[in-house]
Amino acid sequence: MALLEQKTTAAQKVDERIKPVSLLTQLMRRPELGAVAGLILVLVFFFLTADPTMFSLAGLMTIMAPASQLGILAIAAALLMIGGEFDLSIGSMVAFAGLVFGVLLTNFGQQLAVAIVLTMLFAAFMGAINGQIVIHTRLPSFIVTLAFLFILRGLTLVGLKWATGGSTQLRGIGEHVKDSASLAIFSGDALKDAFVWLADQDLIDKFPNGMPKVSGIPVSVLWFAALALLATWVLLRTRMGNWIFAAGGDPNAARNSGVPVHRVKTGLFALTACAAALVAIITVLDAGSTDARRGFQKEFEAIIAAVIGGCLLTGGYGSAIGAFFGAIIFGSVSIGLTYTKFDSDWFQVFLGSMLLLAVLFNNFIRRKVTGER
Amino acid sequence: MANTKGPIIQVTDIVKHYGSVIALNGVSMHVSAGEVLCLLGDNGAGKSTLIKTLSGVVRPSSGQFLVEGEPVNFTSPRAALDAGIATVYQDLAMIPLMSITRNFFMGREPLKGFIPFRHVDFKHCNEVTREEMHKIGIDVRDPNQAVGTLSGGERQCVAIARAVYFGAKVLILDEPTSALGVAQTSMVLKYIHQVRQKGLGVIFITHNVRHAYAVADRFTILNRGQTLGTYAKSDITMDELQNLMAGGKELQQLSEGLGGTI
Numbered sequence: 001m002a003l004l005e006q007k008t009t010a011a012q013k014v015d016e017r018i019k020p021v022s023l024l025t026q027l028m029r030r031p032e033l034g035a036v037a038g039l040i041l042v043l044v045f046f047f048l049t050a051d052p053t054m055f056s057l058a059g060l061m062t063i064m065a066p067a068s069q070l071g072i073l074a075i076a077a078a079l080l081m082i083g084g085e086f087d088l089s090i091g092s093m094v095a096f097a098g099l100v101f102g103v104l105l106t107n108f109g110q111q112l113a114v115a116i117v118l119t120m121l122f123a124a125f126m127g128a129i130n131g132q133i134v135i136h137t138r139l140p141s142f143i144v145t146l147a148f149l150f151i152l153r154g155l156t157l158v159g160l161k162w163a164t165g166g167s168t169q170l171r172g173i174g175e176h177v178k179d180s181a182s183l184a185i186f187s188g189d190a191l192k193d194a195f196v197w198l199a200d201q202d203l204i205d206k207f208p209n210g211m212p213k214v215s216g217i218p219v220s221v222l223w224f225a226a227l228a229l230l231a232t233w234v235l236l237r238t239r240m241g242n243w244i245f246a247a248g249g250d251p252n253a254a255r256n257s258g259v260p261v262h263r264v265k266t267g268l269f270a271l272t273a274c275a276a277a278l279v280a281i282i283t284v285l286d287a288g289s290t291d292a293r294r295g296f297q298k299e300f301e302a303i304i305a306a307v308i309g310g311c312l313l314t315g316g317y318g319s320a321i322g323a324f325f326g327a328i329i330f331g332s333v334s335i336g337l338t339y340t341k342f343d344s345d346w347f348q349v350f351l352g353s354m355l356l357l358a359v360l361f362n363n364f365i366r367r368k369v370t371g372e373r
Numbered sequence: 374m375a376n377t378k379g380p381i382i383q384v385t386d387i388v389k390h391y392g393s394v395i396a397l398n399g400v401s402m403h404v405s406a407g408e409v410l411c412l413l414g415d416n417g418a419g420k421s422t423l424i425k426t427l428s429g430v431v432r433p434s435s436g437q438f439l440v441e442g443e444p445v446n447f448t449s450p451r452a453a454l455d456a457g458i459a460t461v462y463q464d465l466a467m468i469p470l471m472s473i474t475r476n477f478f479m480g481r482e483p484l485k486g487f488i489p490f491r492h493v494d495f496k497h498c499n500e501v502t503r504e505e506m507h508k509i510g511i512d513v514r515d516p517n518q519a520v521g522t523l524s525g526g527e528r529q530c531v532a533i534a535r536a537v538y539f540g541a542k543v544l545i546l547d548e549p550t551s552a553l554g555v556a557q558t559s560m561v562l563k564y565i566h567q568v569r570q571k572g573l574g575v576i577f578i579t580h581n582v583r584h585a586y587a588v589a590d591r592f593t594i595l596n597r598g599q600t601l602g603t604y605a606k607s608d609i610t611m612d613e614l615q616n617l618m619a620g621g622k623e624l625q626q627l628s629e630g631l632g633g634t635i
Contacts, residue, residue: 029517237492239482242471246479249468256462258451258480316470366470 028368031310032322034361038308038354039325042332050339057204057214059339061221067331068224069279071324073298074305075224075231076275078323081306082235083268084248084315085134085141087127090302092152093276094283094295097123099159101281102170102290105177107163112180119277126152127273131266149299157292174288187285189216220282224324227275231320244268249316304351305330308358312366329354379442380405381543381574382427382458387436389422396422397433398598404543404574409565411589412578413618418595420578424545427576428460429453441542457542461532463551469521473513474502476520477535505534509564526557530564543574550584562588582615594618 104115134141160168198204199212206212235241246254247264284290309322337344380403389397397419404410414420425431429447447453485494502516529549550558565588594601594617
């Protein structure tokens with residue numbers, strides 16, 4: 001908000017002839033407005049109904065852990081949606097990348113760093129294939145990636161049975177990576193020393209022995225926040241960002257203006273698959289095993305989070321920071337309901353309603369912003 | 374018009390085949406700086422193929438294509454753009470959901486900073502956009518507003534202003550007024566007049582003889598892939614032009630049949 005106000009004053013300095021744009025208009029023009037409003041609504045709801053422990057540090061971390069894993073997918077899905085395409089295969093991609101990662105570690109005995117790099121490269125390659133098929137066949141990405149949803153899920157099952165000799169779960173990954181130097185970047189909690197220090201200063205809750213009750217921030221949360229910032233910067237401040245909006249807004253107009261639409265879209269598909277691989281790596285390392293149901297239905301949750309975050313289904317409009325808030329709404333509701341007296345099965349009802357509201361709201365805002373009739 | 378130099382674009386006997394279809398069968402035309410050439414022709418006359426050839430989308434099968442006296446052979450729209458030939462398509466010019474600034478600089482964003490932190494200088498972009506819009510008399514309150522909030526005529530003007538700003542020597546306007554109302558049309562025609570005074574060559578494609586007659590210096594009429602003739606404005610009346618364009622006789626007969634209402 002402060003940033004917006006600064007912008008307004010800067011513009012006034014530049015040219016006094018220009019009437020200042022009202023703060024309300026500026027806010028309305030931000031695609032993430034709905035998500036921020038939604039998050040405030042959700043938090044107020046839980047303030048009134050939930051057990052106060054939900055808002056303790058431990059409670060927040062419980063919410064942020066699943067929110068961050070979904071959020072990494074949602075941010076990538078948001079960029080792809082702004083670029084005008086969908087990827088319904090990300091959930092299956094999480095499972096398949098988990099399988100590739102696990103097999104590289106256990107069956108092939110690769111180093112953790114090598115396995116991570118190879119898994120990422122492999123995911124990028126699969127994403128690029130998705131993109132190439134969509135571009136060259138001109139089929140809707142919805143249908144092409146729906147095919148890959150099943151293909152990758154099936155390959156994961158087949159591959160797991162092949163790798164384990166008949167089981168659908170690949171265990172023992174933890175032992176292979178115990179001593180790896182890069183483990184701390186992808187697994188466990190970060191900033192542990194800072195939390196110990198905070199506990200020493202009596203700033204956060206601690207156990208009787210002086211150790212903090214929350215040992216640190218899950219690394220996935222840091223990845224999530226870093227990706228949200230990076231994606232927002234790319235979208236709003238870089239040439240690539242302008243190209244993503246243009247490719248999704250109108251590929252023909254973009255191409256006529258010299259935007260390499262095919263390269264942008266292929267890159268976005270590869271990025272989405274890499275985000276799925278990152279989630280696979282983080283969750284597989286945390287669990288020490290991988291199974292066929294990993295990432296199940298995450299594609300829908302990611303797209304819902306992106307839509308709640310202000311992305312239009314038709315592309316060309318949306319925000320990464322909106323998807324960030326969308327994912328946090330998701331995490332707050334799914335975990336938060338367990339802190340209330342409500343049955344946590346209300347979650348899905350709540351989610352569907354939220355999605356419907358978000359779409360209606362986005363349409364309304366888009367008409368307002370663009371003067372479309 | 375004081376044209377000491379030769380024409381900016383000169384094409385001679387351009388032929389274009391699509392397989393067995395002959396789209397252009399020896400078309401010749403030229404346009405000089407500070408001149409509006411109007412390209413007239415009915416559907417299928419070869420107007421779009423000629424535009425596509427000039428703007429580098431398709432390559433001619435044979436014929437001579439000179440830009441400022443030098444023979445050229447464009448391999449992409451980008452190459453034509455770099456040579457100073459900018460094309461504004463009637464409906465594919467702007468992206469309504471994006472801001473005016475983002476549209477204005479689309480594909481040619483000015484960059485600032487070193488590689489990992491390289492970004493678009495949007496502050497500069499906004500200033501340029503506001504300035505350029507001001508020049509053509511469109512009051513842009515905020516260059517961050519979406520192009521969708523502009524009228525059709527304003528959008529065409531923004532697209533033309535963009536081409537002018539990025540150093541076009543020749544503007545090709547593909548039916549810029551065909552989807553516009555009266556007030557919007559006069560706005561665009563007025564701007565075309567301004568662009569000519571700046572010393573750019575303009576190739577103006579239209580169906581509408583009235584619009585053509587309002588701004589053009591010369592008229593080239595295409596029919597069935599061939600040049601039917603080029604006329605200076607002083608040599609031809611609007612009625613004659615109308616007849617030539619629609620295949621002469623038939624329309625005249627039809628016009629008589631309908632009591633002269635066409």
